[in-house]
Amino acid sequence: MKELKHLNKYFKKYWRKLVIGLFITIVARILQLVMPSYVKQSIGVIEDFMASKIAESTAKELLMEYILIIVGAALLSGVFTFLMRQTIINVSRYIEYDLKNEIFDHYQLLSLNFYKRNRTGDLMNRISEDVSQVRMYAGPALMYGINTLTLFACIIPIMFLTAPTLAAYTLIPLPILSVLIYKISKVIHQRSTVVQQYLSTLSTFTQEVFSGVSVIKAYALEPQTNSDLTQLAIEGKNKSMALAKVNAWFFPLMILLIGVSNIFVIYIGGRQYLNGEIESYGVIAEFIIYVNMLTWPVAIIGWLTSIVQRAEASQKRINEFLQESADIRNSVDKDTPIVGKIEFKNVSFTYEDTNITALKNISFTINAGETVAILGKTGSGKSTILDLVARLYDVSSGEILIDDVPIKELNVNSLRKAIGAVPQDAFLFSDTIKNNIKFGKEDATDEEVVEAATNAVVHENIKGFSKGYDTVLGERGITLSGGQKQRISIARALLKDPEIYLFDDCLSAVDTETEEEILNNLKKASQQKTTLIVSHRVSSAKNADKVLVLEDGRLLQEGTHEQLNAQNGYYKNLYATQLSEKEN
Known part of the structure; x- marks a missing residue:
């Protein structure tokens, strides 16, 4: 008993x-x-x-x-x-x-x-x-x-x-x-x-x-x-x-x-x-x-x-x-307002379940309001950076600062409320499209929902459905294409209007023209917002204030598009390859 x-x-x-x-x-x-x-x-x-x-x-x-x-x-x-x-x-x-x-x-x-x-x-x-x-x-x-x-x-x-x-x-x-x-x-x-x-x-x-x-x-x-x-x-x-x-x-x-x-x-x-x-x-x-x-x-x-x-x-x-204890503990009861400056100091991180070291002694600073693109091969640690910013995990060593305050000294709820995240694998609930977009802001008006969907270049697709925004999606959004799911997830983040945007390769399932349109809309919508964009495409990095190139968990290159394209290395080679593919 x-x-x-x-x-x-x-x-x-x-x-x-x-x-x-x-x-x-x-x-x-x-x-x-x-x-x-x-x-x-x-x-x-x-x-x-x-x-x-x-x-x-x-x-x-x-x-x-x-x-x-x-x-x-x-x-x-x-x-x-x-x-x-x-x-x-x-x-x-x-x-x-x-x-x-x-x-x-x-x-x-x-x-x-x-x-x-x-x-x-x-x-x-x-x-x-x-x-x-x-x-x-x-x-x-x-x-x-x-x-x-x-x-x-x-x-x-x-x-x-x-x-x-x-x-x-x-x-x-x-x-x-x-x-x-x-x-x-x-x-x-x-x-x-x-x-x-x-x-x-x-x-x-x-x-x-x-x-x-x-x-x-x-x-x-x-x-x-x-x-x-x-x-x-x-x-x-x-x-x-x-x-x-x-x-x-x-x-x-x-x-x-x-x-x-x-x-x-x-x-x-x-x-x-x-x-x-x-x-x-x-x-x-x-x-x-x-x-x-x-x-x-x-x-x-x-x-x-x-x-x-x-x-x-x-x-x-x-x-x-x-009896399972939570790895992420909220040590601060009061709300802690977030502006958006992010700093990694000698951060290393190893996944407990696989024992894979995803980041190795990474250091960089992102000022509030900057747009930063993170590029690198699969498994280089790009998505891990976003997870650590949202404090889904705690670092193995080193320190992350948000607005010059150690991330562990911030209220977890305040931090996550200040973030609009679009994961690599877009997740939608078995609900209407409208409610899926309003997931980040339940009191949003219909006009705000339409505006967010328009900026995510998915409004026209939604209008084509028989019930429009009231269309009920299947489990995990199975009734939509991969690109539509990604864009609805982007609309959800845009509607939230957070201080920090985290986009994790969320344009991989859309064509280059749609990607270009979405990126232009994102640039307008995310002004004065700190934005991190993980991508495999250089096109996502061209208009960024800063580009971080990762390889095998280490920071390989850092700079603007022009600076990195002017020096021999991974970024220049990737840009040349993707440019030739586009021309062909």
Whole structure:
């Protein structure tokens, strides 16, 4: 149960509702106990009438009175049982809501390294399936557990007060039941953990298949994919069946042991009645009702155990992620305004997941309002510079200054709000085109959205869609071409109007003419804004205030277009090559 201690803070949060639920549960069960005693008294009335101890009219009046009491108690017990469910089950839903929010909030705090190490399907499974298992513990398990304890606490003392010997024989199976539950619950815990882990594997596989369905179709891999899923499903079925086989032992064992208790009641109770040790065979009827009232609570112990074991396994998986610490920590609470000056001082950076050193002792300064182009071969470290400016990672060594302040001393939210980033792999959400553009500025007017789209040279494309800006995109913008996705991402950044623009090779999927038009619009829109443009094309660098050329993580060249084109080196060769390609 140690993993489930994480939920204690939520139980404390809703303790008033839980106390009310506990009170209602106790009242409901006490009302339920009215029936057995009055059944015994009703049988006693019949015995007295048969023995001519009371008149027929008196017997009828007493029987009617007892029947009304039994029916009234049953109705009240039903009302309180309804209120019990409304109270405790509702609390479990509140806890489910809070826990999902806690997990999601923590997910958002974790760095990119965390998402590189873990798969989307597993993340989704822990916030959905695992939380659902935990909710069963916080709701139904808690409710039925209180219900069971209340019945045991009330019925067993009454049985011993009524007929001690009969009660002792009747309850003999219960210790045996406890031992069996203890043994089987250990196996359930182990197999529940395996099942939950495998559900994550299955979720990850299906998520990747759906995301990469275009590749699967292009390579005609549907049969192979179906075969792989079949194997996963069979393995998952086997693991679930192994758990189900253990769970299947509970109810037959419960019913068997309750049946043995009933036999003891009839046999031992009958002998005691014949020997005059109990005054009425109504006691036997009372005990049979008690035993049957205990049937469901005793039988449900197995179900409760299974729920608790599953919840323990699920909460353990949830805790594993909640205990992950964020690499990027916000050490400043107050907002820190950003102007746009960027300085790298002897910065080196190594990716933890691959151990690749992307930057090696890089130093440069970008003044506020400057436009800087960053060029270099694939893997030279261009995109890493942008990630470090946005503080998606912290440097391995060296220091980054923003406006002459160490980046770690800035409020992370203030820094990122001051940045408009267009990633290399443009990501669009399954929403309208308008909302995708407004992602960076939710209160933007339609006119501002159109202006941003026009500057990104995508307005005419959007107008061509049947629903225009209200066109709903497929997942990850799959309904658009690569160039359209890039330009909508650019429009999103332009609409935000930040202090720093980060463009990561975001024009690779557009033709040179469109690129030229977008660059001219960017130049106008980004005046007085610090702009970093990563590109493979020299055309993106011609109008920049400064050009940085990287090679193998090192700063190879630095200067204006004219300066670098006047000296032999990578930049001049690249410019000459691309110029000849354009002329051809």
